[in-house]
Amino acid sequence: QKEVEQNSGPLSVPEGAIASLNCTYSDRGSQSFFWYRQYSGKSPELIMFIYSNGDKEDGRFTAQLNKASQYVSLLIRDSQPSDSATYLCAVYSDMRFGAGTRLTVKP
Amino acid sequence: DGGITQSPKYLFRKEGQNVTLSCEQNLNHDAMYWYRQDPGQGLRLIYYSQIVNDFQKGDIAEGYSVSREKKESFPLTVTSAQKNPTAFYLCASRRTENTEAFFGQGTRLTVV
Numbered sequence: 225q226k227e228v229e230q231n232s233g234p235l236s237v238p239e240g241a242i243a244s245l246n247c248t249y250s251d252r253g254s255q256s257f258f259w260y261r262q263y264s265g266k267s268p269e270l271i272m273f274i275y276s277n278g279d280k281e282d283g284r285f286t287a288q289l290n291k292a293s294q295y296v297s298l299l300i301r302d303s304q305p306s307d308s309a310t311y312l313c314a315v316y317s318d319m320r321f322g323a324g325t326r327l328t329v330k331p
Numbered sequence: 332d333g334g335i336t337q338s339p340k341y342l343f344r345k346e347g348q349n350v351t352l353s354c355e356q357n358l359n360h361d362a363m364y365w366y367r368q369d370p371g372q373g374l375r376l377i378y379y380s381q382i383v384n385d386f387q388k389g390d391i392a393e394g395y396s397v398s399r400e401k402k403e404s405f406p407l408t409v410t411s412a413q414k415n416p417t418a419f420y421l422c423a424s425r426r427t428e429n430t431e432a433f434f435g436q437g438t439r440l441t442v443v
Contacts, residue, residue, distance in 0.1 A: 230373075258431070258432075265419075266436075266437075267421055267434035267435060267436050267437050268374070268421075268434050269434075270431050270432075273431065312373060312374065314432075316432075319362075319364055319376065319379065319423070319425075319432065320376055320390075321366075321373050321374040321376075322373055323372060323373035324372070324373040324374075326371070
C-alpha cells in the first residue's frame with residue numbers, strides 16, 4: 225500500500241505569519257500531488273496541484289515538491305483566520321490522502 | 332449545472348440495517364471514489380471505480396459494497412457487517428488519472 229503521511233498537527237500560527245505544512249510519500253513512482261483544503265463539516269476543495277520538482281506559486285500559496293526526498297509541502301504566506309482548516313495532501317495516481325493537518329490562524 | 336451530488340446529507344439508521352448512500356455525477360467522469368472520514372481524521376478510501384461495471388476495493392472495504400451500472404452513478408451500501416458505520420462519507424469523481432477530483436457535499440451517517 226502506498227503511504228502518504230502528514231504531520232497531523234494541530235498547527236497554530238498568528239495572523240500574518242507563514243504556515244508550513246508537510247507531506248511525505250512512500251512510492252517513488254508518484255508523479256502528481258494535490259493539496260486540498262477542508263473546512264469543518266464540508267467537503268475538500270482543491271487549492272494546489274504540483275507535478276514538477278521545485279516550487280509552484282498561486283497567490284499566497286506555494287507548493288514545493290522534492291521527488292528525491294519524497295516530500296511535498298505547502299506554504300501559506302500572510303496567513304488569515306479564514307485559512308483555518310484542515311489541509312490534506314493527496315497522491316493523485318491512486319487518490320489516497322494523508323491524515324490531514326489542522327491549521328488554526330489566530331487573529 | 333455540472334457537479335457531483337450526494338444524498339441525503341444526513342442519514343440515521345438503526346444498528347443492523349443496511350443503508351445505501353447515493354452518489355451521482357453529470358460531469359462525464361470515468362472514475363468515482365468513496366471515502367470515509369471520522370472526526371479529526373483524514374480520508375480513507377473505501378472503493379473506487381475507473382470504468383462502468385468495474386470497481387476495486389480500497390483500504391477499508393470490509394462491510395461495504397458498491398455497484399457501477401451507469402457511468403453517472405456509484406452508490407455505496409453500508410452493510411450490517413460494518414462494525415462502526417457512523418461517519419462522514421464523501422464521494423468524488425474525476426475525468427482521468429492526474430486530473431482534479433471533485434467532491435460531493437458528503438453524507439453524515441449516524442447509526443443508533
